[in-house]
Amino acid sequence: MQAVASFTIQVLVAQTLGFDGLGAFAIVYGTMQIVSAVTGGFVGDSYVVLDRHDRRIRSALEQFALAIPVGVGLIAAIVFSATGLTDVLETIAVAFAMSLFAIEELVRRMLMASLAFWRVVAVDAIAFAGALGVVAAMWLWSAPTLLGFLAAVAVGQLLGTIAGLLLLPSDERRVVPFVRGGYRAVLRYGGWRASQQVLRPAMLTAIRVVVTLAASLAAVGMIEAARTYVAPATLVVSGLGSFLFVHFAQDHDSTLAGKLRSADRAVFALVGLIVVVGAVLLVALPWLGPLLFGEPLDVVAVIGWIAFSTSIAAVAPYGALASVAGKQGPVFAIRSADTALAVVASTVLLLAGGDPAYVPAVIAVAPILGGIAVRSALLVPLARREAREAAEPNEERPA
Incomplete structure (x- = not known):
């Protein structure tokens, strides 16, 4: 389902914006995957392997789950704006889309940790439907643009995140109050996993940039x-x-x-x-x-x-x-x-x-x-x- 969603959105970009538009979208979308990989590796894999029922571990995971997507998403959006790849509105859309893309991936990992894989499929389907709805509205009311496709990704990921949270088992939705501690364990394991997960999308993004320059x-x-x-x-x-x-x-x-x-x-x-x-x-x-x-x-x-x-x-x-x-x-x-x-x-x-x-x-x-x-x-x-x-x-x- 995730493959179908990604495939369809990029085909629509190519059909409406041409290969130039697809090239720009690919760089932005590839960076979204990097942010998602960092969050999924650092927080999601730690959630699976470490003792997530320990209050300190769970609190640390909650804090990283918010800080990493928002912080890295903002940094990436600023870089895109500074290089001229996106304008002001597109930069705002990039920041939201990247953060939500990473948070939705984290919710998917939480469902996977409960072995609820069919619920993951449902989450992906809802995210896909939401993105297609925005694309359809864009076609009806205006010409397709990069901003519209970024907004479609953001809305789809938001709907997928909400659906995923509702589909989580009740004990997995538990939020513990802020407590200190647990950071070292998460950093020790999640840091390596995030670094490993980010390699492939980072490689693809680097190659896209090299091809653009060459x-x-x-x-x-x-x-x-x-x-x-x-x-x-x-x-x-x-x-x-x-x-x-x-x-x-x-x-x-x-x-x-x-x-x-x-x-x-x-x-x-x-x-x-x-x-x-x-x-x-x-x-x-x-x-x-x-x-x-x-x-x-x-x-x-x-x-x-x-x-x-x-x-x-x-x-x-x-x-x-x-x-x-x-x-x-x-x-x-x-x-x-x-x-x-x-x-x-x-x-x-x-x-x-x-x-x-x-x-x-x-x-x-x-x-x-x-x-x-x-x-x-x-x-x-x-x-x-x-x-x-x-x-x-x-x-x-x-x-």
């Missing part, structure tokens, strides 16, 4: 149209990654080796799914691309994004398991390295005069290397150590 907003729009065409497959992988994170966190009975086997099976299933969906998308591209975006899409860019989605599918389960196993710091280090490699490789390609359409394929290589490193350097040794410790006799050894 080519044009139209080139960003061309790449973004191809990414939007493949986005449902990518978001399905992200959604299943979120499910696996919650599943691994709440599975206290299985050994790490057993969870690693589950992660292996998930990787094979996800990669197979992306390959099948990618093949269908390629077959439908000659007629579906122009139908959705008003002009043909670049085949090379579409193939590149399918490859990128496949690489994410090969990484996400291992990253989720390693983070649950307490290796969020090393995971962040590995993910930072592969993210930097992707940005550098794409920048070198563009500075050398390469076609921007090849950027998605170039950045698809780095995540696979990162996934191999997480599995072989973190999870396998950890599982072996756990197995050795379990096999050792429980008798005390002489000093």
